[in-house]
Amino acid sequence: MNQTAIQPSQLSRLAVIYVRQSTPLQVEQHTESQRRQYQLTERAQLLGWPSQRCLVIDDDLGLSGAQSGNRPDYQRLVSLVALREVGIIFGLEVSRLARNCLDWYHLLELAAAFTVLIGDEDGLYDPADFNDRLLLGLKGTFSEIERYQINARLQRGRLNKARWGAYAVRLPVGFEYDALTGELVRTPDQAVWHALEQVxxxxxxxxxxxxxxxxLLCAGLDLPHRVVCRGLGSRVAWQPPSYDAIYGYLTNPVYAGVYCYGRRTIQRDPVTQTQQVVRRLRADWEVFLPDHHAGYLTLEQYEANMARLHNNRALLTTGQGAPREGSALLRGLVVCQRCERRMRVRYHQASPYYCYDSAHLRFGAPICGWGSAKRVDALVEELVLDVVDAGAVDLALAVDQSWREEQARLDQHRHEKFQRLEYEAGLAQQRYELVDPAYRLVAQTLETAWNERLAALEAMRTEEERWRRPLPPASTPEQMRDTLAQLRNQWYGGRLASQDKKEILRCVLEQARLATDGKVIRAEVVWQGGARSHLEVPKYLGVASAAYHQILTLAQAHPDAEIAAQLNxxxxxxxxxxxxxxxxVMDFRLSNAIPSGLTASPTMRRSDDAYLTSGEVAERLGVHQTRVQHWFHLGLLKGRQAGRQRQLWIAWDAEIAQRLDGTAPIDGRMVSVRRLCAAQGKHPDEILAWAVAEDHTIYRVLRGTGFRFYILPYQAEPCAG
Structure with missing residues (x-):
């Protein structure tokens, strides 16, 4: 447009000079571009705008023109245009105003509506004129294309360099680039090594x-972190441990010797124009190079850590969740047998129970299943305690040795912290001694810093004395065996926290699958390794869990009267x-479906037939019941009887049945009791009593139409006198 076409109404308004550079580095180093943009004020004055109506807007220095949401001065410019306060807008070039066609055409629309001119180094333009607007539109389009081309070129070059592990990325603490070769190496500070390895x-x-x-907080240990000093590189600082720091160590693959690129991407909200860093899935990473450099753990250990962290997430559809302080010991392990979904823990009057109720809460569907946590936990923990026996001595000794090595590492970490504080105190002293004492403004500050370092050193020395205690002597296999034998007492005696119990259960259990069937909870316990055990748990428990366990155990081989005496x-x-x-005791057993080895009801008896009544034994052997009682008094059969008029219970198993039911084959070493009676002139009962006393094996064998007793092995002179 012709400069003489400037209207007086435009000269009466403001001439806005918009100054912008894209990055802070450009603002710091490319000062000539700033100077050229500020000189546009002189051009505005030459065109007729007095200096008092020349407004310089430069608060957007260091901000990208790709969007307008993060540029307050650009928004201010648009507001001034809409308020008819601007006559002309000056920019060094179109790209200074906007590198986004949406923002650029919006500004052109407003400028055309309110007769605002636009000027750059090439000339003046009237957005209301078709030809000028066409040229401005092309310039804005080329500006956006240029931005995309520059970004694409940079991204492709960066990605190509990253594919062979040469692109320098920001490193976590514990790594640095070698000054000579440029390779990624571990930091030479061994204190940082030991702290990371400790985590x-x-x-x-x-x-x-x-x-x-x-x-780590209880041990009083600090963790390293990297402090970036702009223009001065970075340094390692130490601070108390935090959740974010530990999680960052565990999830960063660089510590596993992996070079990776593209782990995160930036998503921009089109409404608020805000940016958000989003983590990508492992499959979407652009570069993943294992064994790229020396790390602090192996790739397999890193993968195991990631799986453990994912498993610790307390979500019903994913992991088990980390063990916590709640009283439900199987939290995270319980799965519904019907819908195969993980059951959550709910509380009713402070009593926990397992249930899957998501469909009930969301859609009003019936609850798939539920069961008392105390009931299920009581049986499962008893099952686990039966498994953990003296055979775990070697494992317990290994854990004890691992604990001692852990204490040695903690002592080393504290000693390194003490050495670091000594160095910092000495450095603060040197700085104080080098300053002129007369210059109190500096000397006083350095003296305060020195005193702070000395106070920290003294506090660490006091803490070192508190932690310096001798370790207890290492346990012997015999001591460890005795300790394991007392595990049940410690478990029920309140000496183990809920978290410790949960850790023990998770070491041996993979899942506990529950299904409710009337008044019974059916549990399928899946052990680590795939073995399975089946339990039936009553839904409602009327006594303490300790009494329930006691009755469950004693009912296998004791009558109800003896169980009652033991409980009391x-x-x-x-x-x-x-x-x-x-x-x-009997009523409790019957109401809770606890089988017994000493009950006359076949439906409530243990399925392994450990004890049978004398009548049942007589029926199986084909003899009269009095004969069974006679053999019991001779010692030929073992059993128990609370009194002369009480039920006689005979211990029974497959080996006893095979010896006495007449089906045993004749062995050449066997000697007939009838022959011994003829040779010794003794009664058969005397021969049988002697055989029982000498621990000989007695067989009842079918010979012809009758049964005869045989002894194996036989020794001469069966009895005296």
Whole structure:
């Protein structure tokens, strides 16, 4: 447009000079571009705008022109145009005003509507004129294309360099680039090594970021982090451990010797024009180069840590969740047998129960299943305690040795922290001594810093004395075996926290699959390794779990009267506080479907036939019941009888049945009891009593139409006198 076409109304308004550079580095180093943009004020004055109506807007220095949401001065410019306060807008070039066609055409629309001119180094333009507007539109389009081309060129070059691991990325603490070769190497500070290795070892042992955090806080250890000083590089600083720091160590693949690029991407909200950093999935990473450099752990350990962190997420559809303080011991392990979904823990009057109720809460569907956590936990923990026996001595000794090595590493870490504080105190002293004492403004500040370092050193020395305690002597296999034998007492005696119990259960259990069937909860326990056990748990429990376990165990081989006596001796009472009797034990067993080895009801007896009544044994052997009682008194059959008029219970198994039912084959070493009686002139009962006393094996064998007793092995002179 012709400069003489400037209207007086435009000269009466403001001439806005918009100054912008894209990055802080350009603002700092490319000062000539700034000077050229500020000189546009002189051009505005030459065109007729007085200096008092020349407004310079430069608060957008260092901000990109790709969008307008983050540029307050550009928004101010648009507002001034809409308020008819601007006559002309000056920019060094179109790209200074906007590199986004949406923002650029919006500004052109407003400028055309309110008769605002636009000027750059090439000339003046009237957006209301078709030809000028066409030229401005082309310039804006080329400006946006140029931005895309520059970004694409930079991204392709960066990605190509990253594909062979040469692109320098921001490194986490513990790594640096070698000054000579430019290779990625571990930092030479061994204190940083030991601190990072301590975190990885702690997580491998404890399995939870929050538990690792508490452990490090209790030990009084600090963790390193990188402090970036603009223009001065970076340095390592030490601070108390935090959840974010530990999680960052565990999830960063650089610590596993992996060079990766493209782990994150930037998403921009089109409404608020804000940016958000979003983590990409592992499959979407652009570069992943294992074994690129020396790390602090292997790739397999890193993968195991990531799987453990994912498993610790307390979501019903994903992981088990980390062990916490709640009383439900199987939280995270319980799965519904019907819908195959993980069951959550709910509480009713402070009593936990397992259920899957998501469909019920969302859609009003019936609850798939639920069961008392105390009932299920009581049986499962008893099952686990039966498995953990003296065979775990070697594992317990290995854990004890691992704990001692852990204490040695903690001591080393504290010693390194003490050395670091000594160095910092000495450095602060040197700085104070080098300054002129007369210059108190500086000397006083350095003296304060020196005193702070000395105070930190003294506090560390006091803490070192507190932690310097001798370790208990290492346990012997015999001591460890005794400790394992007391595990049940410690478990029920309240000496183990809920988190410790959950860790023990997760070491041996993979899942606990529950299904409710009337008044019974059917549990399928899946062990680590795939083995399975099946349990039936009553839904409603009327006594303490300790009494339930006691009755469950004693019912296998003791009558109800003996069980009642044992419960009373242990100080256990019913829910109403009454002493146990045989009738109360029997009622409890019947109501809770606890099988017994000593009950006349076949439906309530243990399925392994450990004890049979004398009548049942007589029926199986084809003899009269009095004959069975006679053999019991001779010792030929073992059993128990609470009194002369009480039921006689005979111990029974497959080996006893095979010896006495007449089906055993004749062995050449066997000697007939009839022959011994003829040779010794003794009664058969005397021969049988002698054989029982000498621990000989007695067989009842079918010979012809009758049964005869044989002894194996036979020794001469069966009895004296």
């Amino acid at each position: 990885f070892h702690h997580f491998a042992q404890l399995g939870s970021v929050r538990v690792v955090l508490r452990s 001796a242990d100080g256990l009472r019913t829910m109403k506080g009454k002493a146990w009797t045989a009738r109360r």
